Amino acid sequence: MTYVVTENCIRCKHMDCVEVCPVDCFYEGENFLVIHPDECIDCGVCEPECPADAIRADTAPGLEKWIELNAKYARLWPNITEKKQEPADAKAWDGKPDKLTLLSPNPGSG
Numbered sequence: 001m002t003y004v005v006t007e008n009c010i011r012c013k014h015m016d017c018v019e020v021c022p023v024d025c026f027y028e029g030e031n032f033l034v035i036h037p038d039e040c041i042d043c044g045v046c047e048p049e050c051p052a053d054a055i056r057a058d059t060a061p062g063l064e065k066w067i068e069l070n071a072k073y074a075r076l077w078p079n080i081t082e083k084k085q086e087p088a089d090a091k092a093w094d095g096k097p098d099k100l101t102l103l104s105p106n107p108g109s110g
């Protein structure tokens with residue numbers, strides 16, 4: 001088991017999660033973060049910290065796509081260990097449907 005970042009992170013990208021992770025296993029894309037499945041120690045500390053409620057245990061139903069995307073981009077994007085300025089319109093994107101189509105494959109600045 002591991003934890004995964006899911007759809008509602010896209011364009012919200014608050015980054016509170018990276019501040020609490022004891023093993024620094026978050027990786028940063030342009031508008032989304034992912035968790036490295038081999039580095040996460042399943043502590044669950046990040047889950048309640050996300051203002052967008054975007055972090056889930058991978059045992060929750062229907063997360064296949066997100067498990068795949070977290071594993072894929074954790075290999076491609078830079079590690080992030082400190083919260084930065086969140087997007088100015090982060091709150092406006094909270095709960096918007098179909099954000100997967102907006103997921104940028106570009107890396108963040110790390």
Ligand code: SF4
Pocket residue numbers: 003020021022023024025026035039040041042043044045046047
């Ligand atoms: Fe980090 Fe724990 Fe969250 Fe895994 S569950 S990403 S180890 S804070």
Ligand code: F3S
Pocket residue numbers: 005008009010012013014015016017018032033049050051052053054055
């Ligand atoms: Fe995303 Fe929530 Fe972290 S919006 S960047 S998973 S705090």
